[in-house]
Amino acid sequence: MARIAVIPGDGIGNEIVDAAVEVLKKTDAKYRLNLSYVRHDAGGTAYDAYGTPLPEETIQAAIEADGVLFGAVGGDKWNDVAPDLRPERAILGLRKGLGLYANLRPVKVAESLIEYSPLRPEIVRGADLVIVRELIGGIYFGEKCESETVDGTERAWDVEGYSVPEVERIARLAFETARIRGKKLTSVDKANVLATSRLWRKTVTRIASEYPDVELNHLYVDNCAMQLAVKPTQFDTILTGNLFGDILSDEAAVIGGSIGMMPSASIGLEASLFEPIHGSAPDIAGKGIANPIGTILSGAMLLRYALKEEAAAKAIEDAVDEALADGYRTADLWREGFKKADTETMTAAILDRIE
Incomplete structure (x- = not known):
């Protein structure tokens, strides 16, 4: 039972x-x-x-x-x-x-x-994708400070962090998901700016060697957000971290x-x-x-x-x-x-x- x-x-x-x-x-x-x-x-x-x-x-x-x-x-x-x-x-x-x-x-x-x-029929027809979002790491669960004073100025901060095992775990799930779907995985990050994203991209690329039947490509999060609105049918499985996944999955939900x-x-x-x-x-x-x-x-x-x-x-x-x-x-x-x-x-x- x-x-x-x-x-x-x-x-x-x-x-x-x-x-x-x-x-x-x-x-x-x-x-x-x-x-x-x-x-x-x-x-x-x-x-x-x-x-x-x-x-x-x-x-x-x-x-x-x-x-x-x-x-x-x-x-x-x-x-x-x-x-x-x-x-x-x-x-x-x-x-x-x-x-x-x-x-x-x-x-x-x-x-x-x-x-x-909200998208034109010719753009949205056939859209069928899944977003795989890391859920218990990243900035939402990092160290944070609600308020502190530095040199007389109040500020707050949140720390973004990912370890290699965390990225490996979510990456393997995403590759397995893509394998039973369209065999295409898009990993989304901000590697041109964020150190955590560079670790993310390096790790996902390494894990890809375990899944030679799945096509991997990388997109920056801002480009991915645009592409979801311009051509959602290009995506099959999207892999991303906690913060970016929170935003992109809500955007994608509107497509329907x-x-x-x-x-x-x-x-x-x-x-x-x-x-x-x-x-x-x-x-x-x-x-x-x-x-x-x-x-x-x-x-x-x-x-x-x-x-x-x-x-x-x-x-x-x-x-x-x-x-x-x-x-x-x-x-x-x-x-x-x-x-x-x-x-x-x-x-x-x-x-x-x-x-």
Whole structure:
């Protein structure tokens, strides 16, 4: 039996995670996956109940699970909470606790959604890429100073740092990912300016010799950002560090037209975590109108990467594509001529198409 730790978080978290669990259960019944579920709190909800955004039992349940399905955390309600107790600390704590060293964010533009992209159809048609982002190193986890006075002037600083083993680990995952996709890897850095990027590029280039079947090229981050908007179809797998990956993956998400559609997988040393990339959207929480597709597709990624159930994962993805092709749209995507769907209706449409 495979155990899934379900952590809804805040805002629309419960609604979208419940939808994804429904889809997983339907898929389980068809493919005999033998899944079980255990729910735990995190984020502002956990802070209200336990005084901490990430209770120890939540971390432990995640470590013991075969995969973690996560919703979203945060909201204006907790704006005045101390920095180390803010809801967002939950996801940072899970990254550390589970050793979530890599984030995989796929961006695939369905034919039925091309009109939603801010890019022209001829530019975005056929875009199908994945960004592999290092997740627990770099400037976000380096030494920092909030405020110090030097020669009478206040300043703050953050330190960027990467070690060779950190780069090797994420590079190998990226090459393995590219190997099962289009066999093309683009490593993104700022080696013309940053010492850490020069170490990154040197290490990735060396690791490439282990993967002679994968084509490697390098881009500076500013050029990559431009190329994602000019010709996204040129990319298959993109490898980059924590800071650059944070920015580029959000840019790439816009290509598809709705951030509510985008899933992600965070690969860990202890367990892996799967979540949509959008926020907790407290303004629509409880209204039943949230788009559940990003979370449902995150469930598909859980089946693929955590449980190695490729057929079951593809069944979910195909069901989503079919529901969209048949005209179902949640509020963030709805236009005249389509079938307006709330969270429950969209979930039902996907459930009906799992064959």
